Amino acid sequence: MSTYVTAVLRTDEPPLMHEAVLEAVRLLKEGEVVALPTETVYGLAANALDANAVAKIFEAKERPTFDPLIVHLPNKTQLDLVADVPPEIAQTVKQLTERFWPGPLTLLLPKKSIVPDIVTAGLPTVAVRVSSNAVFKRIISALDKPLAAPSANRFGSISPTSASAVLAELDTRIHLIIDAGASLYGLESTIIKIEPGSPKPLITIVRPGPLTPEDLKVYGKVKVATRTVVDEATEAPGQLASHYAPRTPLRLLSRPSDFIPEEGKRYALMSYRGEEKDGYLHLCEWEEVMMLSPGNGKLPEAAVRFFHILRRLDELGVDEIIAEPLHEHGMGIAMMDKLRRASVRRP
Ligand code: TXA
Ligand code: MG
16 A cells, blocks of 8 residues: 555635645545545545546545445536436435535435446445535535545544544545544434335435434435345445444443443443433443533434544553443434444454
């Protein structure tokens, strides 16, 4: 693998922003990859129409080429460039994109031939979204090309929600990281598939995320796909059973009585709201307790902190991370999905 001196450019003052945008656009035009902020998590972007540039994403992430990428558009009017929207679902696609784009919604649609096969891992469909992040928007508008961008982490690892997290994942593997502070949502976009149906179209959530079944139900009958390893090949091939995994083993509990500490082992707790009454705080002498939503148990707040806290707990070098269960509604659906995947050990 090639090695680089990885630069991190800030965007929190106008002259810095200007320079950062110019440099990102320059590299992207040259067919390089650049880590960019989005409103969900940081992404590792390359020109989606340039197969050689896209190949560098797979190399930097050590991502297997059977795992397709999301294509980000400069604006919703460019959807027709990359996707063929079937007439039977055109109305629903229009409603959803008008309501949620730019934003954390990704649609699976039949792909047009302009999209290189490496982007979609040979699948006949392409995953598309439009990001609402202000810095991302400036860069993609200046480039005026669709950008393929998976989360900017090494394959199977924890998604980055800050520039420093990207650096921890990809230092020396890429030229540039654009820093725009912490990600707004902290969870990857909700991915959906739309099928015609009567009386309502069928919306299948292939990957749960910031937009919840509640948000989508006005537009169709919503189903959350429960994926097994077997049907991953047809649904979201990248959603492997073992994913989002810290290096430290992680165990998700259903209730406090499920945990009996072993003598001499060091444990850290990922607590939902740090409440005594939930029954987890005194299960053992925790090496560290980190709370997702201190006090209140608010799911959107927990989401913003989720990957950051998982990364911090992983850095402690304890024997095991113990996770409390979260309410499984709203954004809790996505976090519980990720905790289940994180708790599956890689072979
Ligand atoms: O919020 C997000 O979606 C972030 C930001 C950077 O946009 N991106 C992201 O990308 O999470 P990534 O590559 O980490 O996850 C994309 C997921 C993978 O699980 C992949 O398998 C699935 O989308 N996917 C992409 N194209 C697909 C397709 N044509 N059919 C089924 N699943 C697809
Ligand atoms: Mg990812």
